[in-house]
Amino acid sequence: MLTVKIILLCITVYLSCYLTGGLICPERDRKTPGLKIVYGLMILWAVFFAVTVVFVLFQKRVYERGFTFDATPLWNASNLVTVYLALALILSVAGIVMGVLRLLKNAEKTTDEERNAPLVLDRYEIMILGLFIALVLFQIIKSVFFAFADGDDSYYVSVAQLMTGGEQTLYMKDPYTGYPTSVQMRYALAPFPVWVGTLGCIFGLNAATVAHICMPLLLIPITYVIYNAVGNLLFGSNRTGKYMFLCLVAIFVMFSYYSINPSEVFFLTRTRQGKEALANIVIPILFYDMFRRASLEALKYDTKNYILIILIELSGALTSVFGNILILIMLFANFIYAFYRKASLRYKFMSALLAVPPVLIVAIYYLL
Amino acid sequence: MLEIIKDGLRATLTSYRDFQGTGLIVALFLFLLVYLAFSQRNRYVKDALVKYPVYVLLVFFCPVWYVYVYYFEDYEILYRILWLLPLGVVICYTLTEVVMGLNEKFRIPAFMVAIIVLVICGKYTYSSEYITLAENEYHVPDTVVKICDEISVDGREIRAAFPDEFLIYVRQYTSKICLPYGREMFMNFGSWGNELQKTVNADVIDSEACAFWLRDTETPYLIVSSSKKFTENISAYDFVYVTSIDGYDIYLDNNAYIGSDFD
Numbered sequence: 001m002l003t004v005k006i007i008l009l010c011i012t013v014y015l016s017c018y019l020t021g022g023l024i025c026p027e028r029d030r031k032t033p034g035l036k037i038v039y040g041l042m043i044l045w046a047v048f049f050a051v052t053v054v055f056v057l058f059q060k061r062v063y064e065r066g067f068t069f070d071a072t073p074l075w076n077a078s079n080l081v082t083v084y085l086a087l088a089l090i091l092s093v094a095g096i097v098m099g100v101l102r103l104l105k106n107a108e109k110t111t112d113e114e115r116n117a118p119l120v121l122d123r124y125e126i127m128i129l130g131l132f133i134a135l136v137l138f139q140i141i142k143s144v145f146f147a148f149a150d151g152d153d154s155y156y157v158s159v160a161q162l163m164t165g166g167e168q169t170l171y172m173k174d175p176y177t178g179y180p181t182s183v184q185m186r187y188a189l190a191p192f193p194v195w196v197g198t199l200g201c202i203f204g205l206n207a208a209t210v211a212h213i214c215m216p217l218l219l220i221p222i223t224y225v226i227y228n229a230v231g232n233l234l235f236g237s238n239r240t241g242k243y244m245f246l247c248l249v250a251i252f253v254m255f256s257y258y259s260i261n262p263s264e265v266f267f268l269t270r271t272r273q274g275k276e277a278l279a280n281i282v283i284p285i286l287f288y289d290m291f292r293r294a295s296l297e298a299l300k301y302d303t304k305n306y307i308l309i310i311l312i313e314l315s316g317a318l319t320s321v322f323g324n325i326l327i328l329i330m331l332f333a334n335f336i337y338a339f340y341r342k343a344s345l346r347y348k349f350m351s352a353l354l355a356v357p358p359v360l361i362v363a364i365y366y367l368l
Numbered sequence: 369m370l371e372i373i374k375d376g377l378r379a380t381l382t383s384y385r386d387f388q389g390t391g392l393i394v395a396l397f398l399f400l401l402v403y404l405a406f407s408q409r410n411r412y413v414k415d416a417l418v419k420y421p422v423y424v425l426l427v428f429f430c431p432v433w434y435v436y437v438y439y440f441e442d443y444e445i446l447y448r449i450l451w452l453l454p455l456g457v458v459i460c461y462t463l464t465e466v467v468m469g470l471n472e473k474f475r476i477p478a479f480m481v482a483i484i485v486l487v488i489c490g491k492y493t494y495s496s497e498y499i500t501l502a503e504n505e506y507h508v509p510d511t512v513v514k515i516c517d518e519i520s521v522d523g524r525e526i527r528a529a530f531p532d533e534f535l536i537y538v539r540q541y542t543s544k545i546c547l548p549y550g551r552e553m554f555m556n557f558g559s560w561g562n563e564l565q566k567t568v569n570a571d572v573i574d575s576e577a578c579a580f581w582l583r584d585t586e587t588p589y590l591i592v593s594s595s596k597k598f599t600e601n602i603s604a605y606d607f608v609y610v611t612s613i614d615g616y617d618i619y620l621d622n623n624a625y626i627g628s629d630f631d
Contacts (some may be wrong), residue, residue: 002505128479142494147507149498154536154551158543165543175539176550178525208540212507227457234413234461241468244479248460251483255490256456259389263451268493279451287416287454295412322445326452333423337415 002209009203009210010217016088017041019095022102024308028296032232034225038285039308040095041222045195046314047087052191055080056170057368060183063172076168080194081201121239128243135250136224139268143216148269153211156193156273160207163197170194185368189361190321192274211272219271219281224250226284233291274319282316283326290334299343301350313357321365324358331355376434379443384428387447392489397421397455400462407465417458424452459486508537511614516545518613519589524627528589529568529582531616548585572597579605579621588624591616 014037021040022030029035058075073079121129158175167173171188174181196215200207205214227249231242256264263279270276289309293299316323335351343351388394401421408414428449437443463482470478503510512534519528520542527546530538535551549565564581567574568590575598582590590607594617602619603609610618620626 124476142499145502146494146499147502148496149500149536151536151551151554153540158539161540161543167543173543174550174552176535176547176552178527178539178543178546206506206541208506208508211540212502213505230457234457235464238468241464244467245460245464248463248482248486249456251486252456252460252490254493255486256393257491257493257496258391258393258489259387261387261389261447261450262393262455264456265493269496269499275448279448283451284454287420287457291412291416294415320448322448326448329424329427329449329452333420336423 002205005203005205006209006214006217009199009205009214012203013199013218016092017044019092019099020044020088022095022099023091024304024311026302026305026308028292029229032225032229034222035229038222038225038229038281039311041281042285042308042311042315043091044088045318046311047091048084048195048198049191049314049318051083051087052080052170052194052318053189056183056188056191059170059172060188060368063183073168077163077170077194077197078168078201080170081163081198084198085202125240125243128240128247132243132247132250135247135254136221139250139254140216140220143220143268143271144213147212150270150273152270152273155187157196157208157211159187159193160197160200160211163194164200164205164207164210185365186321189365190274190317190319190323192277192319195318196272215272219277220267223267223280223284226281226288229288230284230291233288233295274323278316278319278323278326282312282319282323283330286312286316286327286330290330290337294337294341299338299341299347301347306350306354309354310357313354317358317361321362324362324365327358328355328362331358372434372438373431376431376437379437379446380429380433383443383446384450387450390489390491393455393459396485396489397453397459400459404458404462413461417454417461421453421458424449427452506541508541509534511616512537513541514613515591515616515618516542518611518618519591520544521627526589526626527585527587528591529564529585529587530591531593532565532569534591548582548587568592572599573602574598575600575602575605578602579607582607582621583623588621588626590619592619593617 017037017040018033019040020043021036021038023040024043025036025039029039055075055077062075155175159171162173162175170191171183172180193211196211197207199205199214200210203210224246227246228242231245235241235245253264253267256262256268259265263276263283266273266276267280286309289305289312293301293305297305313324313327316327331351331354334354335348338348338351401418404414405418408418428446433446433449437446463485467475467478467482504513506513515530515534516538519526521544525544525546527548528538529548532553535547535549535553538545538547539550549562553562553565564578564585564587567578567581573592573596578590578598579602582588590602594612594615596617606622607619608622610620612618
């Protein structure tokens with residue numbers, strides 16, 4: 001039963017990400033199902049961040065006004081789960097509708113050649129790709145069946161555990177001990193563990209199981225999807241080069257324990273923590289997006305692309321408050337680059353405007 | 369002002385040193401960065417894989433962080449700026465480019481050499497002493513699961529004092545077991561259970577002090593290693609022995625209401 005629930009959780013999250021991702025996926029990435037999943041995850045994380053912060057701030061306000069929580073149950077954790085589930089369902093259905101409409105619209109345009117183009121790999125490519133897949137499977141199996149003792153889990157996983165344990169307040173109990181506490185905005189503005197707990201509530205799984213088993217199953221492949229996309233940009237049609245690159249990345253990741261701080265160590269040992277998602281999903285997808293826009297799209301934003309970056313920013317905020325600062329550093333690089341490449345005034349202005357969401361979140365952090 | 373600069377510079381250098389660890393991978397990265405700067409013809413790849421990493425390094429060593437470190441955050445998170453460096457992409461892309469630039473018959477041996485370079489420069493992540501075979505689907509020790517199941521009460525929370533080795537696991541498994549002191553003990557945040565933690569984890573447990581601090585923190589359960597010695601039998605202070613699980617004894621305050629009437 002446990003295995004069924006874990007599989008169900010993973011399939012459902014991947015499927016909802018895939019369907020939702022279709023809403024925002026840029027034209028040139030549409031043929032890459034993996035990237036659709038990544039973009040869908042960005043949408044679902046951004047939505048979760050927005051909803052949770054509203055819940056936390058209202059709860060905080062209720063308490064600061066001296067009301068007991070029981071008197072104002074509207075902003076409780078159960079309602080948060082319901083609201084998020086409803087929004088995720090609505091987004092998934094919208095993704096299906098948009099996908100069907102797009103399919104009908106493009107059905108005539110698709111040539112037989114496009115439909116039937118098979119992927120033919122030579123022996124050399126099969127060998128390298130096989131090695132890469134084996135390495136990724138090895139990493140997933142290691143993460144699922146081996147435990148990594150990390151002190152930070154006693155905070156993050158315990159926050160998720162409070163959710164699945166039926167606690168209705170958010171960040172108002174010290175996860176280390178269970179004593180009542182005031183909301184610490186540093187954690188409340190980066191509610192990634194609450195997302196882990198929410199998945200546990202929806203699928204009836206213990207938060208520790210979601211954190212330690214489901215998160216590696218969900219997030220490790222997603223990071224490799226982004227590496228694959230970066231590989232596409234770097235190697236173009238040179239498949240052998242791309243597979244070799246991916247293979248080396250997988251080995252590089254496995255041999256990154258030269259210190260405890262590299263993002264790759266977090267990737268394999270602390271997959272359930274927001275910091276890992278920041279370092280290995282949010283930062284790489286933003287890097288990919290900037291790289292792609294610079295190299296293939298002649299420094300232009302379309303509306304979808306612009307919204308996508310804002311969603312990535314909010315996803316970064318979900319994972320870590322310091323993530324907002326890191327995203328600002330990347331956006332500043334993008335802004336300087338616009339001047340270096342003599343981009344249009346509109347592009348520079350839009351690039352500057354992108355800094356607004358993370359600046360606002362950091363401001364909320366320091367003001368509250 | 370001088371103090372801010374000194375502290376900031378020390379923090380930045382410490383973060384960099386901690387991040388680079390043995391230094392081999394970072395040295396390889398810097399070497400390949402220079403190689404890429406001279407060999408790469410594609411300007412966009414050069415912008416992304418050479419100029420952008422240089423920008424990140426400049427940002428990391430920028431003195432603005434000195435002020436940030438001084439007024440807002442502790443320096444321990446500064447290393448995260450280095451997460452913006454596409455270390456893996458730069459290293460693996462350059463190695464691949466070198467391999468692909470060779471004659472076809474040399475590619476496989478060169479690919480093997482590239483793998484060996486990564487293996488030698490790095491360190492195997494799964495060699496960490498903190499990685500062990502998971503005992504259950506919660507990735508917490510079975511002993512913790514058994515003890516928590518033994519003392520939990522349906523419909524309410526119950527507080528228990530655990531030895532230090534279990535502190536990080538208990539509330540990962542269940543939020544229904546509360547602790548008088550938690551992991552913050554080791555992070556110098558201070559806690560109500562400070563004295564109790566010292567007493568429970570002492571070589572010889574002072575029974576009188578232990579009973580006093582347990583009641584003071586409204587903690588009915590005490591879990592200690594069976595090999596621990598008490599100054600006197602704790603039953604003298606009305607704590608009864610409940611059972612032993614995997615070499616740990618469980619004691620319960622005889623005067624405590626644990627809500628068993630919920631059953």
